[in-house]
Each structure stands twice: as structure tokens, then as C-alpha cells.
Amino acid sequence: MFSESKKKRTANETRGQSNRIGKSTHITGDVVSKADFRIDGKLEGSVETSGKIVIGASGVIVGKVICANADIEGKFHGELTVSNLLTLKSTAVIEGEVVVSKLSIDPGATFNATCAMKTGIKELNAGEGKKADKTA
8 A cells, every 4th residue: 555655755756856057157068957947057968857957048068968847047068859749038149059839939039049849759869960850
């Protein structure tokens, strides 16, 4: 009876959890997590998560990011792969390569990137490095 409730709890461990890199923090390296991330400092390297990435207004990522969803207010330079929705706020500055399923850009955002729109995580992972031609 009691062991069942513990199993259910551990299956949803990452739901509602969040990791934060503060404004005065600078990290160099690779980060892998199943939980969401908020970056208000600077990260040089790669981030891979099955959750959401939020880059705050003072946040900077230089490197590679793979995530399910992303909200960007700060700066990003590198390779960005988002399997669902990428939202760029008006203060966002994006440079590099972007692969995304859905894209929302607020007026005022700077988007200097090559962009490929693909659907589904399988296509994003399997088609890495390849451009897919789609006709409507």
C-alpha cells in the first residue's frame, strides 16, 4: 500500500522542479537535466534537458542547447534545438543556428540565425545535420 505511493512520486520527480543559474554566476561546461532551467547569469557550454529553458533578461548562453521549450529574454549564441515552442521576448538577441517546431517572436527581438522548422522530437534528433525539404 505505501510502496505504491512512493513509486508514483518518484516517477514525477522532476515535475515542478527547477534549476537556476543566478545573475552573478558564470558556468563553463556541460549541463544535463530532466528538470527546467532558468539562466540569469552566463553559461558557456551545452545544456540538454527534456524540460524548459528560460534565459532571463540578464542571462547569456554561448554554446549548444537542446530542450523541449524555451523562453528567451536575454542573449543566445550557438546551436539551439527546441522540440516544441521557442518564444523570443522583445529583449532577446539570438545568433547562430535554430531548429524548432513552433516559433513565437515578439516585436523588438533580434533574430540573426538560420532557422529550420521541423515537427516532432524524432525528426529533430534523427535529422540532425540534414535539412528537410517540406512543401505545403
